[in-house]
Amino acid sequence: MLELKNLRCCFGDVVAVDNASLSIAPGEMVGIIGRSGSGKSSLLRLINRLYVPQQGEIFWRGQSVTALKGKELRDWRGRSAIIFQQFNLIPRLDVLTNVLLGTLATRPLLPSLFKSFPAEQRARAVMELDRLGMVDTAFKRTQNLSGGQQQRIAIARAMLQDPEILLADEPVASLDPINSEIVMQSIAALNRERNITLLINLHSVDLARRYCSRVIGMNNGKIVFDAPVEELTDQEVDRIYGATSQPCQADLAPQKELKTARPAAVPPTIRGEPQLESIA
Amino acid sequence: MSAEAALIARAEAILPGAVIIRLERRIKTALAVAAFLIVFVACCYDLGLSWDVLGGGLVKMGTILGAMWPPTSGGELPRLLLALVQTLAIAVLGTLLAALVAIPLGLAAARNIVPNPAIHFAIRRFMDLFRGIPVLVWALILVAAVGLGPIPGILAIAFSDIPRLGKLFAEALENVDARQQDSLRATGSSTSGVFRFGVVPQLLPVWLSQCLYYLEQNFRAAAVVGVVGAGGIGFELEERIRIFAFDEVAFITLMYIIVVGIVDFGSERLRAHLT
Amino acid sequence: MKDSAASTGTSSLNRVAAIESEWRQTIRKSRLQTFAWMILVSIILLGSVELSAVGKSSVDAGWIDRIASFVDRLIPDLRADALFAGRQVDGSLASWFYDLPRWLEAMRETVAMAFVGTVVGGLMALGLSFQAAANLNRNAFLRHTVRRGFDAARTIPDVILALIFAAAFSLGAVAGVLTIIITTMGSLGKLFSECMENAEMNQVDAIEGVGGNRLLQLRFGILPQLLPQILSYWLLRMEINLSVAAALGIVGAGGIGMELERAISFTEFDTYLAILILIVFCIFVIDLVSEQLRHRLIGLTQ
Ligand SMILES: Nc1ncnc2c1ncn2[C@@H]1O[C@H](COP(=O)(O)OP(=O)(O)OP(=O)(O)O)[C@@H](O)[C@H]1O
Ligand SMILES: [Mg+2]
Numbered sequence: 001m002l003e004l005k006n007l008r009c010c011f012g013d014v015v016a017v018d019n020a021s022l023s024i025a026p027g028e029m030v031g032i033i034g035r036s037g038s039g040k041s042s043l044l045r046l047i048n049r050l051y052v053p054q055q056g057e058i059f060w061r062g063q064s065v066t067a068l069k070g071k072e073l074r075d076w077r078g079r080s081a082i083i084f085q086q087f088n089l090i091p092r093l094d095v096l097t098n099v100l101l102g103t104l105a106t107r108p109l110l111p112s113l114f115k116s117f118p119a120e121q122r123a124r125a126v127m128e129l130d131r132l133g134m135v136d137t138a139f140k141r142t143q144n145l146s147g148g149q150q151q152r153i154a155i156a157r158a159m160l161q162d163p164e165i166l167l168a169d170e171p172v173a174s175l176d177p178i179n180s181e182i183v184m185q186s187i188a189a190l191n192r193e194r195n196i197t198l199l200i201n202l203h204s205v206d207l208a209r210r211y212c213s214r215v216i217g218m219n220n221g222k223i224v225f226d227a228p229v230e231e232l233t234d235q236e237v238d239r240i241y242g243a244t245s246q247p248c249q250a251d252l253a254p255q256k257e258l259k260t261a262r263p264a265a266v267p268p269t270i271r272g273e274p275q276l277e278s279i280a
Numbered sequence: 281m282s283a284e285a286a287l288i289a290r291a292e293a294i295l296p297g298a299v300i301i302r303l304e305r306r307i308k309t310a311l312a313v314a315a316f317l318i319v320f321v322a323c324c325y326d327l328g329l330s331w332d333v334l335g336g337g338l339v340k341m342g343t344i345l346g347a348m349w350p351p352t353s354g355g356e357l358p359r360l361l362l363a364l365v366q367t368l369a370i371a372v373l374g375t376l377l378a379a380l381v382a383i384p385l386g387l388a389a390a391r392n393i394v395p396n397p398a399i400h401f402a403i404r405r406f407m408d409l410f411r412g413i414p415v416l417v418w419a420l421i422l423v424a425a426v427g428l429g430p431i432p433g434i435l436a437i438a439f440s441d442i443p444r445l446g447k448l449f450a451e452a453l454e455n456v457d458a459r460q461q462d463s464l465r466a467t468g469s470s471t472s473g474v475f476r477f478g479v480v481p482q483l484l485p486v487w488l489s490q491c492l493y494y495l496e497q498n499f500r501a502a503a504v505v506g507v508v509g510a511g512g513i514g515f516e517l518e519e520r521i522r523i524f525a526f527d528e529v530a531f532i533t534l535m536y537i538i539v540v541g542i543v544d545f546g547s548e549r550l551r552a553h554l555t
Numbered sequence: 556m557k558d559s560a561a562s563t564g565t566s567s568l569n570r571v572a573a574i575e576s577e578w579r580q581t582i583r584k585s586r587l588q589t590f591a592w593m594i595l596v597s598i599i600l601l602g603s604v605e606l607s608a609v610g611k612s613s614v615d616a617g618w619i620d621r622i623a624s625f626v627d628r629l630i631p632d633l634r635a636d637a638l639f640a641g642r643q644v645d646g647s648l649a650s651w652f653y654d655l656p657r658w659l660e661a662m663r664e665t666v667a668m669a670f671v672g673t674v675v676g677g678l679m680a681l682g683l684s685f686q687a688a689a690n691l692n693r694n695a696f697l698r699h700t701v702r703r704g705f706d707a708a709r710t711i712p713d714v715i716l717a718l719i720f721a722a723a724f725s726l727g728a729v730a731g732v733l734t735i736i737i738t739t740m741g742s743l744g745k746l747f748s749e750c751m752e753n754a755e756m757n758q759v760d761a762i763e764g765v766g767g768n769r770l771l772q773l774r775f776g777i778l779p780q781l782l783p784q785i786l787s788y789w790l791l792r793m794e795i796n797l798s799v800a801a802a803l804g805i806v807g808a809g810g811i812g813m814e815l816e817r818a819i820s821f822t823e824f825d826t827y828l829a830i831l832i833l834i835v836f837c838i839f840v841i842d843l844v845s846e847q848l849r850h851r852l853i854g855l856t857q
Contacts (some may be wrong), residue, residue, distance in 0.1 A: 050764055074767070075766065078766035081765075082764040084760070084761065084764075088757040088761035088764075089761070090758055090776070090779050090780070091779075092779040092780060092782070093775075101762065101765060101767075102765055104771055105766025106766075109771070112771060112774075113770070113771070120284050122299045123287045123288040123290070123291035125298075126291035126292075126299060127287070127291055130294050130295075138298055161765060161766070320671065323670055324671055327664065327667055327729065327732055329732060334729075336724075337729065338723075340723040341720075344723055362606070366606050366607055368603075369602065369604070369606040372600065373603050408839065408842075410835075412797075412834070412842065413798070413831070413834070414799065414801060416802035417802055417805070417812075417834070421824070424625070425625040426618065426621070426622070500710070500712055504802075507712075507714045507715070511607075514715070521718045526719075529715075536710075536711075537711065541706070
């Protein structure tokens with residue numbers, strides 16, 4: 001159970017998150033939508049404590065994580081994995097090491113500094129890569145891989161953390177449609193099979209409708225919509241994106257387009273890529 | 281078999297070599313690290329660096345640092361200021377001399393000016409050889425040759441900078457954009473006209489800013505050459521270190537650092553303006 | 556400007572005249588500026604000549620003779636017939652380089668000074684440069700303290716530092732190594748921290764988000780992306796430090812420079828030349844090796 005109470009976070013004059021309250025049940029898959037700058041990323045980063053809230057509280061399983069410090073804070077970050085839009089991998093390290101970095105929170109410092117990880121963790125990393133169809137790239141440098149491949153490595157890294165909650169910040173925003181589907185399916189599978197609570201920022205209303213059971217809409221730092229996905233009508237979408245105010249037209253256009261041009265079905269196999277069924 | 285061992289076995293089967301790191305790979309890195317450490321420790325030993333020496337020295341260093349407080353001019357402020365300005369003067373003249381000699385060398389070493397590869401290759405290698413000689417080494421021999429005073433200092437700075445500036449000048453020449461020359465030639469300009477209007481305007485700011493950078497560096501070099509008898513602030517400092525007048529050493533050093541900061545700042549502004 | 560159709564012709568003529576006069580003014584201004592600069596530079600140069608007392612220095616009438624006799628003593632008396640004879644034979648190469656084994660030993664000491672100084676100074680620079688980078692250290696006071704420290708370490712002339720260290724650690728290689736450590740720390744620290752300020756922060760974010768502490772964030776978020784740059788600066792510094800180490804010996808801080816100083820004080824100028832050739836050769840070789848290494852490193856980044 002994740003609970004946010006009156007969370008507020010500002011940078012100078014900009015209020016990134018304004019009085020946000022939420023309650024998410026274990027195992028839920030919740031999508032967050034909103035136009036650019038509405039505070040979606042900030043919300044996720046607050047939960048993971050990459051940002052510090054000026055006000056309000058965050059509870060996980062009844063315990064406050066708002067004031068954690070030092071080892072306890074790192075522990076919490078270990079349990080709440082985060083995936084970034086830009087993957088945030090270490091380009092000059094090989095794929096396997098990148099995945100193993102997910103264990104940093106629970107491992108002693110000295111071996112980690114020398115990139116020395118025990119066989120069991122390496123085995124887990126291999127299994128995660130295998131599940132995502134990425135095992136062939138294990139010894140390659142991440143900088144030479146495609147965006148979709150990199151995002152799957154980031155997912156594997158998050159899985160090595162053995163997280164209780166997964167925060168995904170626009171995981172497919174910089175991917176092409178096919179790779180988006182592969183990554184979205186991998187993430188949804190984690191929620192289904194491992195019962196990991198999932199909070200996912202999406203730039204596309206269509207993806208939110210197809211994958212999430214519940215949708216949260218943000219506008220200007222405030223939570224303006226929070227309901228099961230069935231209640232997300234087109235009028236609500238317009239309201240969330242603030243369709244009445246002119247400057248956001250540019251944001252809105254691609255969303256509409258995506259909605260009409262929804263990919264009919266996921267192609268069963270993609271050349272050189274794993275079978276989607278093996279992910280699911 | 282435990283669950284853990286089973287997991288390892290399965291993963292090893294999927295991707296051999298990923299889970300159980302082969303001994304030889306570990307040994308290779310370990311050997312490289314060990315070799316480096318051994319060389320390092322051997323060097324320290326060779327130099328007589330031991331904890332005893334360091335400890336004893338640090339205690340004395342503490343006393344010296346203590347003696348530096350409070351810094352004092354020793355009542356010789358005008359003399360020190362004069363020495364500081366003299367040092368700056370040595371740097372200016374040394375840089376000027378170096379630049380004057382480096383211009384023809386740079387021209388001769390530039391591929392697009394001298395078409396004969398043998399000539400510019402020879403000149404470049406020659407400059408490379410001389411680039412390694414530190415300014416203090418030049419100063420020592422020049423003081424022996426022409427006697428004490430600012431002249432060996434100026435010459436030492438010039439000699440050590442001629443090959444460095446020459447190389448930079450040549451590189452700047454080679455980087456001149458040829459399109460402007462072409463368009464000038466197309467309008468029927470003479471060779472000297474092409475050079476005056478197609479090359480010089482591009483080249484001059486670069487050369488000037490390189491000279492200014494070397495002037496900054498030479499202010500430091502001029503203090504260094506003073507120590508072996510070329511006058512200026514280096515001489516004053518050396519004299520006071522020899523008689524353990526560390527409060528005055530601290531004063532001169534602080535004064536010097538501030539003036540270097542000012543010169544650097546001014547020269548940086550000028551260089552930013554030039555480019 | 557009036558916009559009636561009749562005055563169009565005159566107004567365009569006026570405009571041409573205006574542009575021309577403006578252009579003239581610009582030219583005049585830039586000529587004036589150049590002139591002012593030339594005057595300023597001349598004043599500086601004249602002042603330099605006057606202040607440095609070049610005219611009054613020891614260059615007297617007999618200076619040509621002096622230089623001639625100096626050059627005469629600088630050039631070794633080699634004899635073609637005895638070039639490869641033993642050390643006892645006058646005019647042989649061996650008698651010119653009569654103390655070669657000792658010089659080589661001193662040269663080894665110089666190389667060791669440069670190596671140890673570069674390694675330790677570089678490590679200190681690496682450890683401190685995180686503190687001097689604005690994106691990695693938000694504490695402005697600490698950041699500026701470290702930066703000013705780097706500046707000071709770079710600015711104090713190395714020879715002066717060596718003399719001060721020699722006062723504490725006695726003359727010898729230890730004073731030289733400590734000097735090289737300090738100056739290397741200053742210059743590399745500045746360069747490293749500038750690199751770090753240009754580093755991509757999202758890798759640091761990733762390690763922080765995973766739950767890695769500060770050290771791990773630097774180890775995995777910063778170090779891998781900057782390693783090629785850092786190493787190539789480090790190698791470049793090694794080249795520079797080799798000539799610094801050679802020079803420091805002249806004020807008694809160990810290594811080959813002490814042999815140079817000895818040769819000068821015994822006025823054995825031909826010996827000085829021999830040692831100088833040895834130094835230049837060693838620096839040249841190490842430069843070549845290090846240049847190769849640096850090019851390989853730069854190749855790695857692309
Ligand atoms: N580290 C930061 N420093 C300063 N301002 C920030 C920072 N992070 C976010 N902001 C500001 O907070 C507001 C919300 O940003 P946030 O990144 O949360 O929006 P978002 O909904 O994720 O947008 P996008 O869809 O473009 O990623 C923005 O105005 C942004 O400029
Ligand atoms: Mg965002």
